[in-house]
Amino acid sequence: MSILVYIENREGKFHKGAFELVSYAARIAKDTNTTVVALSIGEITKEEMSRAGTYGASKVITVNVPRLTALDNAAYTSVIEQAVSLEAATVVVLASGFTGKAIAPRLSARLKAGLVPAAVTVPVSYNPFVIRKKTFNGKALAEIQVNTAIKIITLNPNSFGLHEMPVSSEIVEFQPAFSERDFGTKVLSTDKQVGKVLLTEADIVVSGGRGMKGPENWGPIEELAGLLGAATSCSRPVADEGWRSHTEHVGQTGKVIAPILYFALGISGAIQHVAGVSSSKVIVAVNKDPEAPIFSVADYGIVGDVQKVLPELIDAVKAFKANA
Amino acid sequence: MKILVCISNVPDTTTKIKLSADSKSVDTSGIQWVINPWDELALTRALELKETTGGAIEKVTVATVGTAEVEPTLRKALAIGADDAFRVDINPQDAYQVAAELTGLIKANPYDIILCGIESSDYNGSAVGGMLAELLGIASVSSVSSLSVVNGEVQLTREIDGGKETMVSSLPFTAIVQKGISLEPRIPSMRGIMTARAKPLQVVPSFGTESLTLISGFKLPAPKAACHIVDGENVKDLIRLLHEEAKVI
Known part of the structure; x- marks a missing residue:
């Protein structure tokens, strides 16, 4: 028996999100008296793999097959399916990300294993196996009971945190088998920025809305984000106006994020926007309208013109960093 | 080519969610039901493709799994422009059961392109599209932000972490679509509403599938404490609070 956790490596490195998943799996393993096996696909050094041991993975399986360079949903499902069988996994943990x-979902259907998507807690009970997830865009929490022998969980980023639990980890290479049916898709070209903080995984997100007045005013948002090591995002009208790329749109039909700290700058806080950011741990709002709905979900707020407040915010962060 | 758009019937985003007295279910009284926003964008794109590819797309069908109560949502999809509709008559217990019922439907009525929204705004599961593709044994592409049909070939863009990829897929396949697939959802015209009444809406009995999970109860999130308003003349204080009180920087 084991808990299998699939962790992504990006350009040969594990990121915080991967270690959060291992921490989460280690907690379930501890509760159920079993061990954690981490699975990684793609080229990675032994040294980097062993870092998963810091968070409780006693075995790390690496699969390095050129055909898996680009994600094919069916082929990746086949790899994990084989690892589940090899390690007699009873719980499979993945990130609720791309x-x-x-x-x-493919793995769930293939193994006939119940899926809890976008979980926000460790199991609240193991018998029956019940986990909480957010539903109705965060307006209610549902307790999902899984009745199948194998359980699959995808975990929302930043919902468990990092917890060190050092163990020595065995590193194993694995050569999976494929059927031709596995590679139904082909990537023709990739356009990817490397090294930038990912919006969906960032600890801090600085977001601008219509109150920013125009794309030419985004300099201070970028500056504040740079100072804080944050990602930038925007509200829907900003993306629709073409002020910013739609990949930055957070909200109901855009990206759903859960950073530790979210700055809503010149964003009124329509319910569709809040649906995408309500899982943030702390929300700071700056808006000139004291009645703006964003203040009903924010933890801290400043009532004022964002164009005036933002430079002061930048100065305050600079001063804070100088003294830190 | 034939396109199927899978439709989910969800509460309007502005709906306040109330629970039943025993917290085992959501109180559906007073809920305004709409087409799941992502499914609406998928349907809009399917119709655009049908109109712009010179007969390459012969038909756009919509399908949902649910009881008779969800039919107004299917009628709305017909009013927007779908050619015909299926409803599989069962109240599904989880995403797997939705996918399994749709699989039964699609095996009897094959499609070349199956579109699913990336998430439904009720259970936020992001699961049906992938499960459906697996049960049908066909390819799936997730996070699809553009889809076109050129000379009988499907070309796609998917959003990946930190960028995007252009792709092709074998047919049939399932595209799980997100923001960008079409710009604005189409609104039914008066003529669309009139003609929708006469379009075929077939009710199909359940294929006898089972669910893998169940919802044992609901909880409402704890109410949020009031916003701490910081004086705009003293922005430094905000940073101090974020550091000392909230401990987030």
């Missing part, structure tokens, strides 16, 4: 959302 890759996890692509693979976990």
Whole structure:
């Protein structure tokens, strides 16, 4: 028996999100008296792999097959399916991100294993196996009971945190088998920025809305984000106006994020926007309208013109960093 | 080519969610039901493709799994422009059951392109599209932000972490679509509403599938404490609070 956790490596490195998943899996392993096996696809050094041991993975399986360079949902599902069988996994944990959302449903259907998507807690009970997830865009929490022998969980980023639990980890290479049916898709070209903080995984997000008045005013948003090591995002009208790329749109039909700190600058806080950011741990709002709905979900707020407040905010962060 | 758009019937985003007295279910009284926003964008794109590819797309069908109560949502999809509709008559217990019922439907009525929204705004599961593709044994592409049909070939863009990829897929396949697939959802015209009444809406009995999970109960999130308003003349104080009180910087 084991808990299998699929962790992504980006350009050969594990990121915080991967270690959060291992921490989460280690907690379930501890509760159920079993061990954690981490699975990684793609080229990675032994040294980097062993870092998963810091968070409780006693075995790390690496699959390095050129055909898996680009994500094919069915092929990746086949790899994880074989690892589940090899390690007699009873629980499979993935991140509720781009890759996890692509693979976990296929794996669930293939193994006839119940899926809890976008979980926000460790199991609240193991018998029956029940986990909480957000529903109705955060307006209610549902307790999902899984009745199948194998359980699959995708975990929302930043919902468990990092917890060190050092163990020595065995590193194993694995050569999976494929069927031709596995590679139904082909990537023709990739356009990717490397090294930038990912919006969906960032600890801090600085977001601008219509109150910013125009794309030419985004300099201070970028500056504040740079100072804080944050990602930038925007509200829907900003993306629709073409002031910013739609990949930055957070909200109901855009990206759903859960950073530790979210700055809503010149964003009124329509319910569709709040649906995308309500899982943030702390929300700071700056808006000139004291009645703006964003203040009903914010933890801290400043009532004022964002164009005037933002430079002061930048100065205050600079002063804070100088003294830190 | 034939396109199927899978439709989910969800509460309007502005709906206040109330629970039943025993917290085992959501109180559906007073809920305004709409087409799931992502499914609406998928349908809009399917119709655009049908109109702009010179007969390459012969038909756009919509399908949902649910009881008779969800039919107004299917009628709305017909009013927007779908050619015909299926409703599989069962109240599904989870995403797997939705996918399994749709699989039964699609095996009996094959499609070349199956579109699903990336998430439904009720259970936020992001699961049906991938499960459906797996059960049908066909390819799936997730986070699809553009889809076109050129000379009988499907070309796609998917959003990946930190960028995007252009792709092709074998047919049939399932595209799980997100923001960008079409700009604005189409609104039914008066003529669309009139003609929708006469379009075929077939009710199909359940294929006898089972669910893998169940919802044992709901909880409402704890109410949020009032916003701490900081004086705009003293922005430094905000940074101090974020550091000392909230401990987030």
